Amino acid sequence: MxxxxxxxxxxxxxxxxxxxxxxxxxxxxxxxxxxxxxxxxxxxxxxxxxxxxxxxxxxxxxxxxxxxxxxxxxxxxxxxxxxxxxxxxxxxxxxxxxxxxxxxxxxxxxxxxxxxxxxxxxxxxxxxxxxxxxxxxxxxxxxxxxxxxxxxxxxxxxxxxxxxxxxxxxxxxxxxxxxxxxxxxxxxxxxxxxxxxxxxxxxxxxxxxxxxxxxxxxxxxxMDAVDPALVAQAERILAAVPGVRRVGSVRLRWIGHALRAEVEIAVRPDASLVEAHAVAVEAEHRLIHDLPRLRAATVHADPDGPDGTDHHTPLLAHR
Structure with missing residues (x-):
């Protein structure tokens, strides 16, 4: 998950x-x-x-x-x-x-x-x-x-x-x-x-x-620069989605006159695959409808815990 x-x-x-x-x-x-x-x-x-x-x-x-x-x-x-x-x-x-x-x-x-x-x-x-x-x-x-x-x-x-x-x-x-x-x-x-x-x-x-x-x-x-206010707005939208415990990185870029987003959210660690997926879909849905000019978004969901657990350990050497 x-x-x-x-x-x-x-x-x-x-x-x-x-x-x-x-x-x-x-x-x-x-x-x-x-x-x-x-x-x-x-x-x-x-x-x-x-x-x-x-x-x-x-x-x-x-x-x-x-x-x-x-x-x-x-x-x-x-x-x-x-x-x-x-x-x-x-x-x-x-x-x-x-x-x-x-x-x-x-x-x-x-x-x-x-x-x-x-x-x-x-x-x-x-x-x-x-x-x-x-x-x-x-x-x-x-x-x-x-x-x-x-x-x-x-x-x-x-x-x-x-x-x-x-x-x-x-x-x-x-x-x-x-x-x-x-x-x-x-x-x-x-x-x-x-x-x-x-x-x-x-x-x-x-x-x-x-x-x-x-x-x-x-x-x-x-150089893929965007207005920092757009990033802050995206973070607020994500934080208000039911089931999102924490908002991770938010990346936005302009492609022509449309925005694309890649974001990370944290959900409860005991959520089922279906439940976590539903939270991610709702987060993307709200982003597309509430963030001006956004045409597509990719949402990555991580479990929020247990404490001290890093769910990306295999990737540390690549970051």
Whole structure:
């Protein structure tokens, strides 16, 4: 009875349908936000050609990069809907983490290109034309990014996709960098032509901060980091299950936008195999229903006693 491992996955039709619907909603968000950001960036690109504003160029490049982040995420959502196989026994949810690496690379590329163009314009100054259009393009960039940010964050939180929420926060930051374009246009209008490339450099710095935050988020996912509050919540849920005398280790990990759990509980030492199994099943059942975004759990039941007895003695050399 010391190794009652009962992986009742709860992969019923309800769970499968919920997972597919989450991915479908994510795909819709990506398609709509891709269209909005591409239109925003194309409008800005036309004005860059008319004005020669390097600050607006930096913002436009960043908006194009932000729109393109929808592509790897869409691929990841599509892969994540595939069933697990004998080779990929946990499914394909990790594709979201790989998409995150691509997103970080795109952000880094936009930062590098924007910085290069700003420094180049400082070394070789050029007049900026159509300042009114430049200012209008900055406003367009802000409005497009803010709308996309709200949409991505709202749906991302509803379906439990950290990648989608992070991408929404990224879009919100992009909106404020778009407003910075107004500073460049205003400075140039007041007779300070260096304002445009200087604002371009400021936008580059802002992109670098976004890059740092995005890289940190992806690093945490790749290292299986979770919010400690989720672990504490899982422990409380398990402790409240009838028949659970003690809660042992609790391990959680994100696989795509779903959580998996591996937990240990202690039951009374004289419980029958059937009784201990029933406690483990109830513990898993409550975890799946009460812990947000949890799709599957494996519960290991140990006898709680007798005192001084170690039921894992054969495994000590392997731990």
């Amino acid at each position: 010391g190794h009652l491992v009962t992986p009742h996955s709860h992969d019923s039709a309800d769970k499968t349908d919920a997972a597919l619907e989450s991915s479908s909603r994510g795909m819709r968000v990506l398609a709509v936000s891709f269209g909005v950001l591409m239109v925003t960036a194309l409008v800005q690109a036309v004005i860059v050609g008319l004005s020669g504003s390097v600050a607006l160029l930096g913002d436009t490049l960043h908006n194009f990069a932000d729109a393109l982040t929808a592509v790897p995420l869409a691929i990841a959502f599509s892969l994540g809907r595939r069933a697990a196989t004998r080779r990929f026994t946990y499914g394909y949810g990790r594709a979201e983490d790989l998409a995150g690496i691509v997103i970080v690379a795109l952000i880094a590329a936009s930062a590098g290109l924007a910085g290069y163009e700003a420094v180049k314009r400082l070394v070789d100054p050029q007049n900026v034309q159509a300042l009114g259009l430049v200012a209008a393009a900055g406003v367009v960039g802000f409005l497009g990014n803010e709308w996309v940010a709200r949409y991505r964050i709202k749906v991302g939180r509803e379906i439990g996709s950290a990648a989608l929420v992070a991408d929404g926060l990224h879009a919100r930051t992009d909106g404020f960098t778009s407003l910075a374009v107004l500073l460049g246009a205003g400075g140039t209008a007041l007779g300070f032509p260096a304002a445009d490339p200087l604002v371009g450099l400021l936008i580059t710095v802002a992109i670098c901060f976004v890059l740092r935050d995005a890289a940190r988020e992806i690093y945490h996912r790749l």
